[in-house]
Amino acid sequence: xxxxxxxxxxxxxxxxxxxxxxxxxxxxxxxxxxxxxxxxxxxxxxxxxxxxxxxxxxxxxxxxxxxxxxxxxxxxxxxxxxxxxxxxxxxxxxxxxxxxxxxxxxxxxxxxxxxxxxxxxxxxxxxxxxxxxxxxxxxxxxxxxxxxxxxxxxxxxxxxxxxxxxxxxxxxxxxxxxxxxxxxxxxxxxxxxxxxxxxxxxxxxxxxxxxxxxxxxxxxxxxxxxxxxxxxxxxxxxxxxxxxxxxxxxxxxxxxxxxxxxxxxxxxxxxxxxxxxxxxxxxxxxxxxxxxxxxxxxxxxxxxxxxxxxxxxxxxxxxxxxxxxxxxxxxxxxxxxxxxxxxxxxxxxxxxxxxxxxxxxxxxxxxxxxxxxxxxxxxxxxxxxxxxxxxxxxxxxxxxxxxxxxxxxxxxxxxxxxxxxxxxxxxxxxxxxxxxxxxxxxxxxxxxxxxxxxxxxxxxxxxxxxxxx
Amino acid sequence: xxxxxxxxxxxxxxxxxxxxxxxxxxxxxxxxxxxxxxxxxxxxxxxxxxxxxxxxxxxxxxxxxxxxxxxxxxxxxxxxxxxxxxxxxxxxxxxxxxxxxxxxxxxxxxxxxxxxxxxxxxxxxxxxxxxxxxxxxxxxxxxxxxxxxxxxxxxxxxxxxxxxxxxxxxxxxxxxxxxxxxxxxxxxxxxxxxxxxxxxxxxxxxxxxxxxxxxxxxxxxxxxxxxxxxxxxxxxxxxxxxxxxxxxxxxxxxxxxxxxxxxxxxxxx
Numbered sequence: 001x002x003x004x005x006x007x008x009x010x011x012x013x014x015x016x017x018x019x020x021x022x023x024x025x026x027x028x029x030x031x032x033x034x035x036x037x038x039x040x041x042x043x044x045x046x047x048x049x050x051x052x053x054x055x056x057x058x059x060x061x062x063x064x065x066x067x068x069x070x071x072x073x074x075x076x077x078x079x080x081x082x083x084x085x086x087x088x089x090x091x092x093x094x095x096x097x098x099x100x101x102x103x104x105x106x107x108x109x110x111x112x113x114x115x116x117x118x119x120x121x122x123x124x125x126x127x128x129x130x131x132x133x134x135x136x137x138x139x140x141x142x143x144x145x146x147x148x149x150x151x152x153x154x155x156x157x158x159x160x161x162x163x164x165x166x167x168x169x170x171x172x173x174x175x176x177x178x179x180x181x182x183x184x185x186x187x188x189x190x191x192x193x194x195x196x197x198x199x200x201x202x203x204x205x206x207x208x209x210x211x212x213x214x215x216x217x218x219x220x221x222x223x224x225x226x227x228x229x230x231x232x233x234x235x236x237x238x239x240x241x242x243x244x245x246x247x248x249x250x251x252x253x254x255x256x257x258x259x260x261x262x263x264x265x266x267x268x269x270x271x272x273x274x275x276x277x278x279x280x281x282x283x284x285x286x287x288x289x290x291x292x293x294x295x296x297x298x299x300x301x302x303x304x305x306x307x308x309x310x311x312x313x314x315x316x317x318x319x320x321x322x323x324x325x326x327x328x329x330x331x332x333x334x335x336x337x338x339x340x341x342x343x344x345x346x347x348x349x350x351x352x353x354x355x356x357x358x359x360x361x362x363x364x365x366x367x368x369x370x371x372x373x374x375x376x377x378x379x380x381x382x383x384x385x386x387x388x389x390x391x392x393x394x395x396x397x398x399x400x401x402x403x404x405x406x407x408x409x410x411x412x413x414x415x416x417x418x419x420x421x422x423x424x425x426x427x428x429x430x431x432x433x434x435x436x437x438x439x440x441x442x443x444x445x446x447x448x449x450x451x452x453x454x455x456x457x458x459x460x461x462x463x464x465x466x467x468x469x
Numbered sequence: 470x471x472x473x474x475x476x477x478x479x480x481x482x483x484x485x486x487x488x489x490x491x492x493x494x495x496x497x498x499x500x501x502x503x504x505x506x507x508x509x510x511x512x513x514x515x516x517x518x519x520x521x522x523x524x525x526x527x528x529x530x531x532x533x534x535x536x537x538x539x540x541x542x543x544x545x546x547x548x549x550x551x552x553x554x555x556x557x558x559x560x561x562x563x564x565x566x567x568x569x570x571x572x573x574x575x576x577x578x579x580x581x582x583x584x585x586x587x588x589x590x591x592x593x594x595x596x597x598x599x600x601x602x603x604x605x606x607x608x609x610x611x612x613x614x615x616x617x618x619x620x621x622x623x624x625x626x627x628x629x630x631x632x633x634x635x636x637x638x639x640x641x642x643x644x645x646x647x648x649x650x651x652x653x654x655x656x657x658x659x660x661x662x663x664x665x666x667x668x669x670x671x672x673x674x675x676x677x678x679x680x681x682x683x684x685x686x687x688x689x690x691x692x693x694x695x696x697x698x699x700x701x702x703x704x705x706x707x708x709x710x711x712x713x714x715x716x717x718x719x720x721x722x723x724x725x726x727x728x729x730x731x732x733x734x735x736x737x738x
Contacts, residue, residue, distance in 0.1 A: 415564070416527060416528065417564045418564050418566055420521075420524075420525075420526050420527070420548055421560070421563060421564045421566070422566065422574075422578075423525075423547060423548035423549040423552070424524050424525070424548040424549070424551075424552055424557075424558055424560075425549075425552060425574075425578035425581075425582075425645060425649060426549050426552040426553055426578050426579075426581040426582040426649065427549055427577060427578060427581050428547075428549050428581070429547065429549070431577065431581065431586070432549075435566065435569055435573075435574070435577060436566060436569070438568065438569065439566050439567050439568030439569035439628070439629075440567070440568055441568065442567075442568030442569070442628075443568065
């Protein structure tokens with residue numbers, strides 16, 4: 001699937017992500033959480049009162065909400081273990097030359113500068129809690145596109161932020177959304193004006209680079225009427241022995257006739273809790289696609305949602321999860337049909353290896369009056385070992401007679417005959433298995449931009465190491 | 470590991486069980502470089518068991534005998550190790566691998582056979598495609614071969630054997646043979662599913678490769694049809710799990726005219 005990307009060879013040649021860069025943290029809070037931390041974070045960032053109030057209200061909500069008792073085992077999660085804010089440089093660098101060398105080195109190992117030159121028209125890169133580098137091509141600025149980190153947005157576009165924050169994911173939506181609202185730091189703010197087509201994807205590279213660091217990026221994307229935007233987030237993290245916490249909130253508003261796509265390749269190290277809330281509201285004739293690849297982290301809860309609010313709105317969630325030993329994904333998708341002739345397509349592919357476990361929750365809700373709503377849910381699981389596990393939990397709630405819902409689920413194993421066939425052509429058992437797995441994931445990979453497809457193939461190969469033979 | 474030399478395949482008194490039942494009951498056969506052997510027998514005689522066993526399918530349990538390639542035993546080797554020593558099996562029912570294009574598969578297989586992966590591992594070259602034949606070079610090679618087999622280039626972008634017609638599968642098998650350049654090739658019922666034009670093209674491909682590579686051929690079939698195009702010097706009748714009679718090409722016509730009933734009478738099996 002990634003054969004002819006010769007030009008890309010030189011770009012994504014990082015061989016492994018398990019390195020940590022030595023960085024002097026310019027600022028960090030004490031370990032643990034509390035009102036003092038919220039006030040400290042807000043003060044350090046120099047935030048306006050309304051944002052401090054927002055955070056304090058969220059902390060209060062967080063404290064009152066119980067831990068979820070379904071899905072994954074969060075019994076070992078101790079909120080007091082983490083740091084809730086760190087700043088790795090004193091101020092945000094203006095351009096590449098000003099980025100500190102240690103951070104630059106990390107980015108270079110990740111291929112960011114080259115990638116930017118070749119593929120990105122704008123980069124928003126987050127090192128730990130705050131962005132240190134961002135750029136936006138001039139022609140976009142001329143079109144009125146805003147692509148900045150959230151701290152900058154609060155400072156420079158306070159009205160837009162106030163208007164939209166927590167309108168799609170309310171503070172009290174779930175305990176982790178409340179936690180994020182109290183301690184959010186970094187993330188992107190994107191606004192695409194009416195009728196503007198952002199032809200080249202906007203990319204953000206997130207990276208946790210400190211032990212016990214809680215990372216709480218908050219991203220808001222607004223695609224105004226008739227616009228088109230693709231936002232890509234890729235994550236890697238170095239391996240550490242104590243657990244890190246990643247709790248992001250992504251809110252997307254797709255206005256009338258607009259198209260938005262959000263692509264994630266998540267490869268946190270195995271000691272990361274990844275508890276993310278992603279939701280998009282789609283208005284009349286708009287469309288939203290979540291493309292979600294999950295390879296890393298230890299425990300994941302993530303259910304990208306599309307709320308189809310206007311007639312003929314379309315939503316798509318395409319996800320893969322690759323659960324290796326010690327990994328448990330409780331992932332899925334939600335499609336809420338609130339208007340007539342809305343359509344949703346949910347495609348999930350999961351792979352479980354060794355003791356890995358992947359669960360899929362697909363929720364489809366159609367309210368009365370959403371006539372002609374259509375939804376298709378397809379989830380395929382591939383088990384690589386006898387002890388691997390996969391579970392599917394469909395939740396379908398249709399209150400409208402004139403709606404059409406399809407749900408199909410398959411569970412398969414790598415067949416002896418497929419392995420034999422490929423091996424009889426000279427491929428080792430490992431190569432043959434990897435090829436079958438790549439084929440299984442192809443419907444997902446072909447939706448990715450080339451350099452991400454290349455990276456994903458490499459991550460899959462790493463996941464496959466030692467799985468057979 | 471590179472199969473630069475012509476190879477001789479020797480099967481000696483091979484006994485094989487499948488799910489506890491003995492299917493091969495003492496097969497003995499030798500295929501020398503450049504020779505073409507036809508193995509003919511009725512359905513259920515164990516022909517396909519022999520071909521899968523030779524290639525190393527894990528389902529088949531060897532209970533006796535030996536299989537040698539240039540004097541080296543194959544029996545402890547995995548299918549990929551056998552392939553890299555020069556053995557090829559054109560399968561009767563090639564399985565499909567969804568999501569993997571024919572091109573991706575061919576490039577990976579040809580690269581593995583030509584030692585690209587090994588070379589990249591040894592030199593520590595970790596570039597993304599270091600284990601593969603360079604794209605341009607391989608694309609040219611493939612295009613030349615699919616032209617000779619009268620296949621459409623669009624074929625390369627289809628998923629391996631998925632939704633292929635019977636004829637397309639067989640052509641794809643011969644395309645693989647052309648790119649992997651084996652020294653001993655086993656054709657298992659390659660004529661099934663082929664119309665007369667496809668049969669001719671496939672046969673021409675096999676004959677050309679045999680001439681180019683000095684390949685030994687073992688053609689397994691129960692019809693004469695294919696043998697009008699791929700001419701064997703040696704014909705063996707396979708019956709009830711072993712070779713019961715061997716002769717020259719004239720045996721093909723006798724089988725075609727008289728069927729297999731006389732075999733049972735004459736050889737008492």
